[in-house]
Structure formats: C-alpha cells, structure tokens
Amino acid sequence: MSRSNAGIAVTANENRKPGIGARMNTFWKLVWSYRLSYLFIAPFVICFTLFIFIPVLLAALLSFTYFNALEPYRFVGWQNYLYLMSQDLIFLKNALPNTIKFALAVGPGGYIASFILAWLIAQLPNYSRTLYALVFYSPSLAAGAAMTVIWLPLLSGDRIGHLNNFLLNLGVIEKPVLWVTDPKLLMGSMITLTLWSSMGVGFLAQLAGVLGVNRELYEAGRIDGIKSRLQEIWYITIPSMKPQMLFSAVMAIVGAFKAGEIGQSLSGQFPTPQYSGHVLMSHIQDYGDVRFEMGYASAISVFLLVMMFMANKFSHKLFGSRGDE
Numbered sequence: 001m002s003r004s005n006a007g008i009a010v011t012a013n014e015n016r017k018p019g020i021g022a023r024m025n026t027f028w029k030l031v032w033s034y035r036l037s038y039l040f041i042a043p044f045v046i047c048f049t050l051f052i053f054i055p056v057l058l059a060a061l062l063s064f065t066y067f068n069a070l071e072p073y074r075f076v077g078w079q080n081y082l083y084l085m086s087q088d089l090i091f092l093k094n095a096l097p098n099t100i101k102f103a104l105a106v107g108p109g110g111y112i113a114s115f116i117l118a119w120l121i122a123q124l125p126n127y128s129r130t131l132y133a134l135v136f137y138s139p140s141l142a143a144g145a146a147m148t149v150i151w152l153p154l155l156s157g158d159r160i161g162h163l164n165n166f167l168l169n170l171g172v173i174e175k176p177v178l179w180v181t182d183p184k185l186l187m188g189s190m191i192t193l194t195l196w197s198s199m200g201v202g203f204l205a206q207l208a209g210v211l212g213v214n215r216e217l218y219e220a221g222r223i224d225g226i227k228s229r230l231q232e233i234w235y236i237t238i239p240s241m242k243p244q245m246l247f248s249a250v251m252a253i254v255g256a257f258k259a260g261e262i263g264q265s266l267s268g269q270f271p272t273p274q275y276s277g278h279v280l281m282s283h284i285q286d287y288g289d290v291r292f293e294m295g296y297a298s299a300i301s302v303f304l305l306v307m308m309f310m311a312n313k314f315s316h317k318l319f320g321s322r323g324d325e
Helices: 002-013 022-033 037-061 079-086 088-122 126-141 143-154 162-170 186-196 201-211 215-224 229-240 242-258 262-267 280-290 294-319
Strands: none
Touching: 022 037, 037 294, 079 294, 088 126, 088 186, 088 201, 088 242, 088 280, 088 294, 126 143, 143 162, 143 262, 186 262, 201 242, 215 229, 229 242, 242 280, 242 294, 280 294
16 A cells, blocks of 8 residues: 555544444543532432422323323323313413413512512611511511411401401491402402512522622712612612522512412312412312312413413523523
8 A cells, every 4th residue: 555545544544433332432431530520419310300300291291181090091182282272261261361460460579579678678787687688588488377377367358357447447448348258359369468478588589689799880880970779770780680680580480370279278268259369270279189180180280381481481581691591
C-alpha cells in the first residue's frame, strides 16, 4: 500500500464513529463517575416517581376506561372526555365556571395581597417584622381549626351568628342572612375564607425576596432618576425577586385549583346548595368517592391537571427566565 493510501485509510478510521458497544461503555463510565451525585438525588427521584409520576400516569390511563372499583375496567376510548365536554351539565354550568371564578379571585387576589403585605412588613424593624409575619402566616397553619372555631360561628345563619348579630345591632340588616347556605352568598364566603388563609409559604417566599434585594440598587435607582416608592417596586424590587414571585405564583395557582372542601365544610352539605360552591375538586370527589365512577373521575382529574399546567406555564412567561423554561 502506498504512503498516500495508508494516510487515507488512517484518516477514515479516525473519522469512523465508535460502535454502539463502545458508546455504551463510555456512557456507563460517565454515569459511574457521577454515582455520588445520583445517590443524593435518589430520595427525590424515588418519591417523585412513586407519588407523582406513577399516579398521574395511572390516572391518565384510567381516564380512557369505565371502572367502578368493583368490576374489571373496560376500555371506552374518548367517551369520558366527550361526555365531560358536551353532556355533563353540572360540569359545564357549575363546576367549571365556579372553579374559574374561584381561582381568578383567590389566585391573583391572594398573590397580590401577599406581595403587598410582604413589602409593607419588610419596611418594619426586625422585631416588629417577625411578629407581623407570624401573625399573617399563622392562619394558613390552622385553617382547619379556624373553620370550626372562627368561621362557622361567625357566618352562622341565625341571630346568634357573630356577623348577623353585629349587623342586626347596627341596623344594617333587618333579618339574619344565610351566609353559607344561600346560593348567592356561598361563593363569596368561600373566597373570603380562602383569602384569609392564603398567606402561606408563598407569602414567606415573597417576604424573603423583598428582604433579599440588594439595597445598593435602590441608591443607584435614585441616582438614575427614580423618585417614588412605586417606581422602586416596579423597576427594582419586582425584577430582583422574580424567582420568589414565580414560586409564590405556582403555590397560589395550586392552592386555588385544589380547593374543594371549603364549600361543603361551610354549608355542611354535599353537594352544596344548588351546586353554588361546586368546583372541580368537588366534582372529582362526587364521581370518585360517592358514585365510584373511577374512570370518569380520572378524566376530570386530567382536565384539572391540564388547567393547572397551562396556568403554571403562564406564570413562567411572566416571572420565569430562559433557564426556568
């Protein structure tokens, strides 16, 4: 073989891609080199797989079946979704509109309120700041107990209900108001209670975000022409705490969509009077726990999951960066 042909052969061998076996060996060597890192993330991966990925996957598969928890499941294709979007009148007239109304009032409302409170508390001295943060955070810790101890006596529909008694003594109303059993008032009571208890982890995240803003940025902003606190918030505070605002937005969305037992806890009825407090979580509970139509309940769950995913994507568009997508 001539020297030129030998050079061509060597070049061709060098440019030849390694076989599948060689690439797999390289891959496993790379995996083994990071074995300690995988050990640290193993608890999260295992928990995520067992408690999130597998249940969501099973719910998605079950949504294409008829399953009553007693008989073997039967594949029905898209029938559950077709019935949900075209024939389920309770879903179309009550559960879906009530969920959207409740989520829009509680999600953005609680989110804005938590940011305003977090900013106001951040202006206080250290001791007062800790005290006020604890006061506003504590309702989210004891929401269940507060339902029995505070809200049910407060919103009771007779004369001894605290709110009715107060308004009757003032002469604002002439007879007791059925705050939690009147279909026209139940949703308002649900929204009020949820907003009261919405200062949870998202509120603490926003407080940490406000406190974590570099104070030198405010001094530089004043030099550049910022003249008011509102301009400081818009041009410095919010852009500097986008990760915390994104986390708080996701928590607000999840909390707004997953709420379902508030209406029945307040009214003491399931379903709520004239389905006025019936949301998607209530609809899932109705078909899953009461009627045992697990396949249809799974279809509603998948629909709710898609709504939450779209809302979270919208939050990422507002507060996320390219690395968060």
